[in-house]
Amino acid sequence: MNPISETVIDHYLKLAGLADEYGAIDLALDLLDRGVPAEDVLLDLVAPAQARVGELWAADEWSVAREHAATAVSDRVVAAVAAHARPRPTRERIIVACADGEYHALPARLLTEVLRLRGWQVDFLGASVPDAHLITYLHQTDPEAVAISCTLPTRLPRAHATLTACRSVGVPVLAGGRGFGPGGHRARLLGADAWASSARLAADRLDRGLPPFPPQPAALEHLADGEYTYLAGRRGDLVARVTRTLSAAYPPMASYDARQMETTAEDLAHYADFLAAALYVDDGALFTDFVTWTAGVLRARGVPDGAVPAALDVFAGELRDFPRARRFLAAAAAALTGPS
Amino acid sequence: MSGTCAQGDPARSTADRSPSPPDRPAPVLPADAPAPVPPPGRPVPDEQQRTRFLLEVGARLSASLNLHRCARTAVELVVPFLADAALIVLPPGAAGRSAWLRAADDRSRPQEGVITAAEASTVPGLAEALTGFPPAPSRWLDPAQAPGWLLPEGYGPAGHLLVTPLPGNGVAAGALVLARRIGTPSFEEETEALVRVFAARVGAAISAALLYQEQSSVNQVLTTGLLPPPLPELDGVELAGSLRASQKATRIGGDFYDVYLPGPARNGPAGDDPADQDGAAALVALGDVCGKGAQAAVLAGQIRHSLRALMLVERRPERLAELLNRFLLGFPPPRSFATMVLAELRPAAGRLRVGLTAAGHPPPLILRRDGTVEESTARGTLLGVFNEVTAASVAVDLAPGELCLLYSDGITEAFGGPTGEEMYGEHRLRADLSTCVGMPARAVAERLEQLSTEWLADHGGIHDDRALLVIQARTR
Ligand code: B12
Numbered sequence: 153m154n155p156i157s158e159t160v161i162d163h164y165l166k167l168a169g170l171a172d173e174y175g176a177i178d179l180a181l182d183l184l185d186r187g188v189p190a191e192d193v194l195l196d197l198v199a200p201a202q203a204r205v206g207e208l209w210a211a212d213e214w215s216v217a218r219e220h221a222a223t224a225v226s227d228r229v230v231a232a233v234a235a236h237a238r239p240r241p242t243r244e245r246i247i248v249a250c251a252d253g254e255y256h257a258l259p260a261r262l263l264t265e266v267l268r269l270r271g272w273q274v275d276f277l278g279a280s281v282p283d284a285h286l287i288t289y290l291h292q293t294d295p296e297a298v299a300i301s302c303t304l305p306t307r308l309p310r311a312h313a314t315l316t317a318c319r320s321v322g323v324p325v326l327a328g329g330r331g332f333g334p335g336g337h338r339a340r341l342l343g344a345d346a347w348a349s350s351a352r353l354a355a356d357r358l359d360r361g362l363p364p365f366p367p368q369p370a371a372l373e374h375l376a377d378g379e380y381t382y383l384a385g386r387r388g389d390l391v392a393r394v395t396r397t398l399s400a401a402y403p404p405m406a407s408y409d410a411r412q413m414e415t416t417a418e419d420l421a422h423y424a425d426f427l428a429a430a431l432y433v434d435d436g437a438l439f440t441d442f443v444t445w446t447a448g449v450l451r452a453r454g455v456p457d458g459a460v461p462a463a464l465d466v467f468a469g470e471l472r473d474f475p476r477a478r479r480f481l482a483a484a485a486a487a488l489t490g491p492s
Numbered sequence: 493m494s495g496t497c498a499q500g501d502p503a504r505s506t507a508d509r510s511p512s513p514p515d516r517p518a519p520v521l522p523a524d525a526p527a528p529v530p531p532p533g534r535p536v537p538d539e540q541q542r543t544r545f546l547l548e549v550g551a552r553l554s555a556s557l558n559l560h561r562c563a564r565t566a567v568e569l570v571v572p573f574l575a576d577a578a579l580i581v582l583p584p585g586a587a588g589r590s591a592w593l594r595a596a597d598d599r600s601r602p603q604e605g606v607i608t609a610a611e612a613s614t615v616p617g618l619a620e621a622l623t624g625f626p627p628a629p630s631r632w633l634d635p636a637q638a639p640g641w642l643l644p645e646g647y648g649p650a651g652h653l654l655v656t657p658l659p660g661n662g663v664a665a666g667a668l669v670l671a672r673r674i675g676t677p678s679f680e681e682e683t684e685a686l687v688r689v690f691a692a693r694v695g696a697a698i699s700a701a702l703l704y705q706e707q708s709s710v711n712q713v714l715t716t717g718l719l720p721p722p723l724p725e726l727d728g729v730e731l732a733g734s735l736r737a738s739q740k741a742t743r744i745g746g747d748f749y750d751v752y753l754p755g756p757a758r759n760g761p762a763g764d765d766p767a768d769q770d771g772a773a774a775l776v777a778l779g780d781v782c783g784k785g786a787q788a789a790v791l792a793g794q795i796r797h798s799l800r801a802l803m804l805v806e807r808r809p810e811r812l813a814e815l816l817n818r819f820l821l822g823f824p825p826p827r828s829f830a831t832m833v834l835a836e837l838r839p840a841a842g843r844l845r846v847g848l849t850a851a852g853h854p855p856p857l858i859l860r861r862d863g864t865v866e867e868s869t870a871r872g873t874l875l876g877v878f879n880e881v882t883a884a885s886v887a888v889d890l891a892p893g894e895l896c897l898l899y900s901d902g903i904t905e906a907f908g909g910p911t912g913e914e915m916y917g918e919h920r921l922r923a924d925l926s927t928c929v930g931m932p933a934r935a936v937a938e939r940l941e942q943l944s945t946e947w948l949a950d951h952g953g954i955h956d957d958r959a960l961l962v963i964q965a966r967t968r
Pocket residue numbers: 195198199200202203204205206207209210219220223253254255256257258259260262263299300301302303304305326327328329330347348349350351352354441442445939942946
């Protein structure tokens with residue numbers, strides 16, 4: 153019988169939600185004492201609990217503060233489990249880093265500890281690692297491979313630059329995290345040498361070895377239409393225009409105060425970022441996923457259903473000369489009205 | 493042979509050798525089988541193959557500035573194109589020992605080892621090649637003279653052995669040894685010429701990597717002291733910091749923070765009690781030296797270390813500000829100035845009293861349990877400009893979970909936002925801070941850093957350094 157049952161995960165989640173660091177650590181260490189492998193505690197307890205944290209936040213049951221507090225507890229739990237297991241490195245060095253601008257450090261942290269448990273010597277560079285720092289680090293340490301974690305699809309264009317830079321100094325890249333898409337197809341597109349859906353499979357993949365010198369991947373032909381470049385370069389402009397147009401087209405905005413207007417502009421900037429990322433990897437599903445997720449989040453917070461379609465409409469109006477972007481916007485709008 | 497142990501197991505039989513990777517042709521023969529007669533022909537590479545080879549060599553060797561990676565790449569490139577086995581011996585390091593890497597056509601991964609100077613001298617021409625001076629031509633070795641470590645386990649006697657010095661630009665760059673099995677053709681004239689060109693490329697790459705490595709290790713030593721210190725665990729206080737320098741490769745800049753523990757206690761090591769017996773409190777400093785990059789970072793480091801020394805004789809924050817001001821005024825022009833906040837930490841009876849002293853620095857913010865954000869009234873003159881400075885301390889009491897945020901103006905003066913041209917400003921910082929009620933210190937620091945980074949987004953441009961430090965009264 154699996155000792156990490158749903159009940160155990162629920163219990164863990166409750167402790168994490170109360171910011172009960174010591175309670176959560178005790179629970180995890182108790183599992184270790186009962187013979188549960190450290191890797192399982194990390195991946196079958198902490199990881200699924202974190203995914204639940206996201207659902208609770210999205211459903212407006214948990215506040216941002218609680219989400220953060222719970223994640224901070226999980227981070228401590230990961231540290232405690234690692235300290236308890238204390239694996240000794242017997243294999244080569246692997247560097248783990250979050251993409252530039254990526255602050256979801258916990259997924260990468262889990263990967264780090266799992267790889268350590270499998271005997272690798274792992275250097276974890278943390279959240280949002282700038283290229284210049286990462287590349288310098290690669291020159292200094294010559295790792296077997298570098299693992300790049302990207303949770304937010306909006307970080308993919310930057311991650312692509314990072315990936316290319318790593319490969320051009322001759323270090324193979326293992327990519328992972330939700331940002332690369334459910335089947336990892338975005339990782340392949342961006343030229344990663346390997347991809348894995350979980351830390352466990354990532355460790356298995358490394359066991360098989362990565363090619364020592366990566367061949368050059370194909371260029372992203374679809375970028376030739378300039379749509380991504382425009383969107384990324386004129387983001388501020390576009391967001392300002394969309395915000396203005398939307399406030400005329402969407403009546404509830406008339407009564408917004410300054411703070412609400414700004415929050416709306418920030419939300420619209422997110423639309424622009426996700427749309428730009430979708431254009432970059434030429435993957436409309438990326439944008440549609442974001443839009444359906446956002447609609448759910450807003451619904452849970454009592455925002456009227458019309459807000460998201462109205463925003464998509466205004467974007468489509470502002471991006472009249474951008475057929476690919478308009479196609480993505482239309483697909484997302486259709487997903488909202490379609491049966492779901 | 494002491495220093496020559498390779499990673500492979502000499503007793504391994506052919507049967508359990510790891511399979512060759514897909515990107516290399518399978519070995520023609522089991523390595524330890526007797527060579528057949530006639531030899532398997534090794535076609536002399538034609539013009540086009542030679543050009544392709546050199547192009548690849550150029551691309552791959554120029555990619556890395558890491559010594560080990562360059563050497564590994566080189567031996568991997570040359571086998572099996574020009575030889576059945578290749579060894580690079582790197583110039584001697586500490587204690588005259590030389591690291592080597594060796595690729596064979598039947599191994600997935602180059603093997604590695606270390607030899608002493610004495611061992612190197614058993615290979616004719618190798619010792620000379622390793623000193624790099626005088627420049628020596630490549631030379632043929634009598635395979636019978638080759639010591640065992642030169643060739644892969646089970647390789648059998650070599651038919652041909654060529655030792656080529658790697659010409660480094662002004663530094664010794666090591667030597668290359670190429671081997672062909674007994675019964676295979678020797679190196680033709682064209683191939684020898686190609687080996688010389690290859691050796692020149694490898695030597696250039698290795699010497700560049702050597703120089704880079706030397707500089708970057710010096711750099712690392714020098715900058716380590718300029719990076720933010722790990723924050724200590726203190727009784728009653730939770731500390732969390734974030735520092736993002738505009739200088740991304742080295743991560744150093746003019747923003748800094750540091751923590752000074754009381755003590756060292758006269759008997760025994762420094763305790764983790766923030767207030768020692770005579771009531772001295774742990775002190776936290778966060779500051780900002782005018783300017784960016786290495787120059788600002790060096791001055792920031794000097795301020796941090798001066799504070800450490802000053803604190804042996806003076807712990808009153810107002811006096812410390814005065815002394816630092818004099819210290820900065822003592823620099824020859826062009827002088828630089830700095831702003832700073834000092835925070836004395838005194839936990840007592842489940843609360844935390846923080847004594848704040850500001851010197852020209854944005855006043856710290858205080859987050860209360862109900863989400864109210866207050867601005868500390870600590871004000872004072874910046875350091876390094878005026879002969880006289882005023883700095884007055886104010887005390888703030890924090891209930892468990894409440895916190896005090898020290899930050900640098902790189903946070904509030906960040907340009908960006910949804911429209912790309914707005915300043916983040918203190919009002920946004922306050923608003924964002926007020927959403928952090930109930931979070932542990934580390935989550936608060938992380939969140940504020942993340943929001944600030946998102947505010948800057950990819951609006952390019954040159955950012956300022958950004959520092960944040962959260963001082964929180966522990967909840968348990
Ligand atoms: C905790 C959390 C945060 C924390 C992160 C703190 C931290 N230190 O990590 C904070 C609060 C900072 C945060 C912020 C944000 N978040 Co958030 N966050 C989460 C949450 C709830 C959990 C993340 C987590 O720890 N997952 C657990 C790990 C184990 O999951 P995992 O991705 O499956 O990881 C496994 C594999 O992917 C793999 N793997 C991971 N990395 C790598 C790397 C390699 C090389 C390999 C091979 C494998 C690999 O191994 C892991 C273990 O098996 C998720 C929800 C979720 N379902 O994940 C949202 C989530 C990721 N966040 C989301 C969003 C939108 C945000 C914000 C934009 C919100 C905002 N408006 O501010 C910001 C952006 C921050 C930023 N710039 O990065 C969305 C993303 C939506 C989308 N469509 O992309 C999510 C999905 C929320 C949701 N659906 O409920 N978040």
